[in-house]
Amino acid sequence: MTWIDVPGFHADAPFGPQTLPYGLVRVDGRPTPAVRVGDHALPLRGLADVLGPRLAELVVQDSLDPLLACDASIWRELRERLRTLTAESTAPRGARLIPLGDLRPSLPFTVGDYVDFYSSRHHAENVGRILRPDSAPLLPNWTHLPVGYHGRSGTVVVSGTDVVRPHGQRRPPGTELPVFGPSTRLDIEAEVGFVCGGAVAGGVSTAEAEDHVFGVALVNDWSARDIQAWEYQPLGPFLGKSFATSIAAWITPLAAFDHARVSPQAPPHDLLDYLMEDRPAGLDLRLEISWNGTVVSRPPFAAMSWSFAQQLAHLSVNGATVRPGDLFASGTVSGPLRAERGSFLELSWGGAEPIELADGARRTFLADGDSVVVTATAPGPNGSVVGLAEVAGTVRPAASA
Numbered sequence: 001m002t003w004i005d006v007p008g009f010h011a012d013a014p015f016g017p018q019t020l021p022y023g024l025v026r027v028d029g030r031p032t033p034a035v036r037v038g039d040h041a042l043p044l045r046g047l048a049d050v051l052g053p054r055l056a057e058l059v060v061q062d063s064l065d066p067l068l069a070c071d072a073s074i075w076r077e078l079r080e081r082l083r084t085l086t087a088e089s090t091a092p093r094g095a096r097l098i099p100l101g102d103l104r105p106s107l108p109f110t111v112g113d114y115v116d117f118y119s120s121r122h123h124a125e126n127v128g129r130i131l132r133p134d135s136a137p138l139l140p141n142w143t144h145l146p147v148g149y150h151g152r153s154g155t156v157v158v159s160g161t162d163v164v165r166p167h168g169q170r171r172p173p174g175t176e177l178p179v180f181g182p183s184t185r186l187d188i189e190a191e192v193g194f195v196c197g198g199a200v201a202g203g204v205s206t207a208e209a210e211d212h213v214f215g216v217a218l219v220n221d222w223s224a225r226d227i228q229a230w231e232y233q234p235l236g237p238f239l240g241k242s243f244a245t246s247i248a249a250w251i252t253p254l255a256a257f258d259h260a261r262v263s264p265q266a267p268p269h270d271l272l273d274y275l276m277e278d279r280p281a282g283l284d285l286r287l288e289i290s291w292n293g294t295v296v297s298r299p300p301f302a303a304m305s306w307s308f309a310q311q312l313a314h315l316s317v318n319g320a321t322v323r324p325g326d327l328f329a330s331g332t333v334s335g336p337l338r339a340e341r342g343s344f345l346e347l348s349w350g351g352a353e354p355i356e357l358a359d360g361a362r363r364t365f366l367a368d369g370d371s372v373v374v375t376a377t378a379p380g381p382n383g384s385v386v387g388l389a390e391v392a393g394t395v396r397p398a399a400s401a
């Protein structure tokens, strides 16, 4: 029996000893790195003495930044030590457990560059059909490279942060001139984010990608579809997505997903060499989207066409450097079925097919006061389940203009 006697810390629960995600909590007014054990946080600053000088230096910090900057061998060493410490029968000196309900999450690392991909074929085809009904749903480049764009890292916010409905330009259907005002088509995008770490490097190969991905966290790429539809051609997403991107408070180490590896969906032709991978880096994550408490979709991440290793290889193949704290997101996760779509644009088919929630409310896009929670699980060792912490957010009314 481990000394950690709290709900949800056992091998059959998503946040048991097989998971141990990292976050940042405030203890006595001071931020400290922590690991999540079931429904509690174990702050690491108090364990500095027990961890020894090299690891201690990383856990007495005000964020995860110094840990992200270490190389993957240190990430493995710390994880192993924490697995041992959390399995012992007596509490290590300095250990303290805090219920998650007593904590307000904070963003655990400084977000560097932020890239968002577009790697679900189902999502890309759905959006193409909805927004561009007269064109082929996929452009010819899509099966040859992971399409993406650079986003705005300064507005990445931690799960639980309210999202204010953005203002912007939009052109109402059938009119010629744009109007200005709060978005009337506010949407979500359920995505999987990858937090970079390790040495600064350009030209990261698919084989090296695991040494540059510290961990995995759910992301919600809030999207104002009316602003987006008017502004995006020819350069792509801009203000329709840059107002807020939410990320989960707990980052699960990549190593926790060793049992969830799958091949990405096979391309219809050979890929260029730099996109080939020896060890498949697709992940069998099952997402779940709740809208005001009603589960409206269960997107399968295994249905994605490009893996994190291919995405990282592609974004750095031109020599662009990957730095600790950089974040890249998979793109909206949608599966082939209606109940597997990762955005409300798709679920409501462009607003034409309202979604009924458990309280009888009908929705196409988000109303003020609505809350969205995305969670996920993956297969873990010995039949266990590895959880990804929720990314949650509530929509607040637009600021008065």
Ligand SMILES: O=C(O)/C=C/C(=O)CC(=O)CC(=O)O
Binding pocket: 116, 117, 118, 119, 120, 123, 124, 127, 128, 131, 189, 191, 221, 223, 232, 237, 330, 331, 332
């Ligand atoms: O196809 C388009 O015009 C737009 C697509 C998106 O809004 C998707 C995007 O941000 C990338 C993704 O999440 O898959």
Ligand SMILES: [Ca+2]
Binding pocket: 116, 117, 189, 191, 221, 331, 332
């Ligand atoms: Ca997106």
Ligand SMILES: [Mg+2]
Binding pocket: 220, 221, 222, 223, 241, 242, 243, 244, 245
């Ligand atoms: Mg966004």
